Amino acid sequence: MFGQLALPQLQQLWWLIVSVVGSIFLFLTFVQGGQTLLFTLPQGEREKLLVVNSLGRKWELTFTTLVLFGGALFAAFPLFYATSFGGAYWVWILILFTFVGQAVSYEYRRKPDNLLGARTFEILLLVNGSLGILLIGTAVGTFFSGSNFTLNDYRLVTWQHPLRGLEAAFVPFNVALGVFLVFHARVLGALYLINNIDHQALNGRCRQAAFVNLLWALPFLLFVLVSLLVMDGYAVDPATGRIALEGGKYLHNLLAMPVVAALLLVGLVLVVWGVVAVRFRESRRGIWFAGVGTVLVGLALFSLAGYHDTAFYPSKADLQSSLTIHNASSSHYTLTAMSYVALAVPFVLVYIAYFWRLMDARPLTAEQMEGEHCKDLY
Amino acid sequence: MLEQIDLSQVNWARAQFALTAMFHWIFVPLTLGLSFLVAFFESLYVKTGKVEWKRITRFWMGLFAINFAIGVATGIIMEFEFGTNWSNYSWMVGDIFGAPLAIEGIFAFFIEATFFAVMFFGWERVSKKTHLFATWMVAVGSNLSALWILVANGWMQLPIGMVFNPDNARFEMQNFWAVLFSPVAISKFTHASASGFLLASLFVVAVSSWFLLHNRHQQLAKRSILVAAIFGLLAAGFVAISGDEAAFTNARVQPMKLAAMEALYDGQRPSGLIPFGLLNPAKQPGDAQDPFLFKVEIPGVLSLLATRMWDSYVPGIDDLVYGNPQRQVMGATEKVARGRLAVAALGRYKEARKAGDGTAAAAALAEFQSHQEYLGYGYLKSAEAAVPPVALTFYSFRLMVFLGLACMVVLALFLYFTWQGRIAEKPWLLRLGVASLFLGYLASELGWIVAEVGRQPWAIQNLLPVTVANSNLSTASVQTTFFLFLAIFSILLVAEIRIMLKQIKIGPEGL
Numbered sequence: 019m020f021g022q023l024a025l026p027q028l029q030q031l032w033w034l035i036v037s038v039v040g041s042i043f044l045f046l047t048f049v050q051g052g053q054t055l056l057f058t059l060p061q062g063e064r065e066k067l068l069v070v071n072s073l074g075r076k077w078e079l080t081f082t083t084l085v086l087f088g089g090a091l092f093a094a095f096p097l098f099y100a101t102s103f104g105g106a107y108w109v110w111i112l113i114l115f116t117f118v119g120q121a122v123s124y125e126y127r128r129k130p131d132n133l134l135g136a137r138t139f140e141i142l143l144l145v146n147g148s149l150g151i152l153l154i155g156t157a158v159g160t161f162f163s164g165s166n167f168t169l170n171d172y173r174l175v176t177w178q179h180p181l182r183g184l185e186a187a188f189v190p191f192n193v194a195l196g197v198f199l200v201f202h203a204r205v206l207g208a209l210y211l212i213n214n215i216d217h218q219a220l221n222g223r224c225r226q227a228a229f230v231n232l233l234w235a236l237p238f239l240l241f242v243l244v245s246l247l248v249m250d251g252y253a254v255d256p257a258t259g260r261i262a263l264e265g266g267k268y269l270h271n272l273l274a275m276p277v278v279a280a281l282l283l284v285g286l287v288l289v290v291w292g293v294v295a296v297r298f299r300e301s302r303r304g305i306w307f308a309g310v311g312t313v314l315v316g317l318a319l320f321s322l323a324g325y326h327d328t329a330f331y332p333s334k335a336d337l338q339s340s341l342t343i344h345n346a347s348s349s350h351y352t353l354t355a356m357s358y359v360a361l362a363v364p365f366v367l368v369y370i371a372y373f374w375r376l377m378d379a380r381p382l383t384a385e386q387m388e389g390e391h392c393k394d395l396y
Numbered sequence: 397m398l399e400q401i402d403l404s405q406v407n408w409a410r411a412q413f414a415l416t417a418m419f420h421w422i423f424v425p426l427t428l429g430l431s432f433l434v435a436f437f438e439s440l441y442v443k444t445g446k447v448e449w450k451r452i453t454r455f456w457m458g459l460f461a462i463n464f465a466i467g468v469a470t471g472i473i474m475e476f477e478f479g480t481n482w483s484n485y486s487w488m489v490g491d492i493f494g495a496p497l498a499i500e501g502i503f504a505f506f507i508e509a510t511f512f513a514v515m516f517f518g519w520e521r522v523s524k525k526t527h528l529f530a531t532w533m534v535a536v537g538s539n540l541s542a543l544w545i546l547v548a549n550g551w552m553q554l555p556i557g558m559v560f561n562p563d564n565a566r567f568e569m570q571n572f573w574a575v576l577f578s579p580v581a582i583s584k585f586t587h588a589s590a591s592g593f594l595l596a597s598l599f600v601v602a603v604s605s606w607f608l609l610h611n612r613h614q615q616l617a618k619r620s621i622l623v624a625a626i627f628g629l630l631a632a633g634f635v636a637i638s639g640d641e642a643a644f645t646n647a648r649v650q651p652m653k654l655a656a657m658e659a660l661y662d663g664q665r666p667s668g669l670i671p672f673g674l675l676n677p678a679k680q681p682g683d684a685q686d687p688f689l690f691k692v693e694i695p696g697v698l699s700l701l702a703t704r705m706w707d708s709y710v711p712g713i714d715d716l717v718y719g720n721p722q723r724q725v726m727g728a729t730e731k732v733a734r735g736r737l738a739v740a741a742l743g744r745y746k747e748a749r750k751a752g753d754g755t756a757a758a759a760a761l762a763e764f765q766s767h768q769e770y771l772g773y774g775y776l777k778s779a780e781a782a783v784p785p786v787a788l789t790f791y792s793f794r795l796m797v798f799l800g801l802a803c804m805v806v807l808a809l810f811l812y813f814t815w816q817g818r819i820a821e822k823p824w825l826l827r828l829g830v831a832s833l834f835l836g837y838l839a840s841e842l843g844w845i846v847a848e849v850g851r852q853p854w855a856i857q858n859l860l861p862v863t864v865a866n867s868n869l870s871t872a873s874v875q876t877t878f879f880l881f882l883a884i885f886s887i888l889l890v891a892e893i894r895i896m897l898k899q900i901k902i903g904p905e906g907l
Binding site for chain 1: 499750
């Protein structure tokens, strides 16, 4: 089946698969967003327990999706994996550190004799939710704004900036995208908590937080969108593979791929509707609208970066070193084999959804934060 | 490519990877084995309906969770370190190596992530049988994860099912099934996972022994010991069998590693096994010195282990470095010469392609292909650079084997006295049970030292030395991250141990 596809078709398929995984990760950053709300939203230890334990039942899904995103990029686009991780060393190391902190914090936070105290682990959760997402945003921003690397004849990377990737955090477009993702994650976090916790006062604060954080996110989103429409992009000549700067490239991509423009618009409307529904219509299901919307917006962004003869990881230092889905991909054989493996993904999504539903059939309540059940809590 | 070699940076990158891997391996074996033990305990609960088994299940499950969290934390570093510190490697073999990592994510991590939450928080939310299913799935997911990462590791030790593409200057997969069912991958997975079962059994025995020594939770301790001792003994037997298979495979695919494990310099027929020996630290490949200051040798046994025949020839380090025409062993000396021809021809091929000179490109490609089998050797500074650190490999191997055997004996004693109902009357054995956990950890780490130090200088056996596989980073950057990792992992390890000890002191009532 997949073996009959031509290499460019497989490359496009795999960019789609990677985009889906990356977009689902963006949705699942509701965990990180919720972590940043931990210091302001709950009042009192019991409410904090509710928030931590609600998020704590999902943190591994976000974490695993990030790992899968990395693994899928490694398998399908190994030149990106090598170039970005080996080149933009410090930005990735810092992102990793924030996720290391997250991985232990839920389990260790309330345990006696945990060496660092509960507060430290809560700060680690905050750092993961804020700095971690901000840096991921700046890293994704370089898909459009470019990075400082060159590749030699053997396609081995040399990074041309001493900050080794951290310089991306000083580019306004990248920063705006990063800050937007932080506020967006906070919106999703608040929406998730409304859906997952049955606590009137806390839910009220979550509704307010979702709305306020959406307002904070909008100017950064506007800056990102306007920049995308007017900025120069890195176009690939399909005949020669040569890369050149093209004014309004991403606007051209949107016009050439109306489906992508539709994904972007519908996605944004759904995110806003998710917040409006919980703020003004007392709905508990805003997370699902905003979640689907986030996935659609993510798909649109990744499509803009990689499709329609565009370099998805452009080099500012040497245009011809820029990575496209064609020059960065694995071989036909590997992409074919991995495509068969990817057939399992829908099955995985189904069992995750089934058990998620089973576990969340009843929302968490304050009563469950005390008594015998309390022993199992984070 | 050679202009990128910076030995000091490479060594720091190696140290960082070793540090991460060894920290990670403190936690992984316990996850692999304890997940099954917890599933056994819960199965007994579901089958018998006795609340005591549920109490036992929840106690060990609590300790499992503490260990699991830090295993996840160190695990993510390992995956991304291939990119950050070994980016040339990631490009040159990513076409093959990336696949098992992605499959690990799809088939293993999501199982763990999904069912972990059900296992811990689902007692009151799902049915008893669904909960048991979730517990088993955590065990299956954890061990599937080990399978895929060890398939990847096995391919590094025996690179098969692929071809070198000179246009991209990378290796590309040709046969997925050859990679998956590589004999090294299979023996790695069975040996490593069985050693995890053994270590987890020792953990349960050690904690239970502590309870018995302090006259606490006697029923929990005795029942736990019985299950763990049976599981551990079965695992220990499997560790021994799979270890023997690993040595047999090494003899065929990594003869230099086997020679280093045995400090065998001059190959002999038959070759003896040296269970005890003191190495001569001044010994160098090619000199006339005796490799040993002292040794006890069992004649013919190495030949038997390496080839399944008493009187067969096993090549030594000198044979593998300088060659032995009589035994038809090509030495690294010749391989280095031919590898340099391959490297030079590859360079000429790239130049000719760039210049559009098809004739020159074809000639260079033909020459490259006649030597490409030895490509990796072309990057070694000398033939002697193909020799791994002998002393570290030799002593680690022996210590691992002796500690493993000792653990097996301890578990047998525990099983015997528990079966007899006299385990609580044997304080000396209970103390030994507590101590055996540390011996088990040491054996487990030593196993990886043998496997990974013994295959140096290769990132990919015979094809890609670590000096070419690393990222183009400054030494200072890698030094900084090395110490950051060391500090963070050490703090987390201390936190984990303190939490674990506290939870054990509190006992099942507190979990």
